[in-house]
Amino acid sequence: MANDTTEHPPMRTGDCPYCERTVLVYEDPPRCPLCACPLDEATMQPFVLPTEGEPRGDDR
Secondary structure, three states: OEEEEEOOOOOOOEEEEEOOOEEEEEEOOOOOOOOOOOOOHHHHOOOOOOOOOOOOOOOO
């Protein structure tokens, strides 16, 4: 039974070579949430929520 005080792995993003998408990873070891394939730990990046007023990459 899971305990509410259990530390969860950090949320990260990574590129899935099979789905060919950037996915949000919440498991440790990292696995694609769409196809469950293992992901390379070295390519993981921390997930940061965008803040209000911060320009996105597609804004011109």
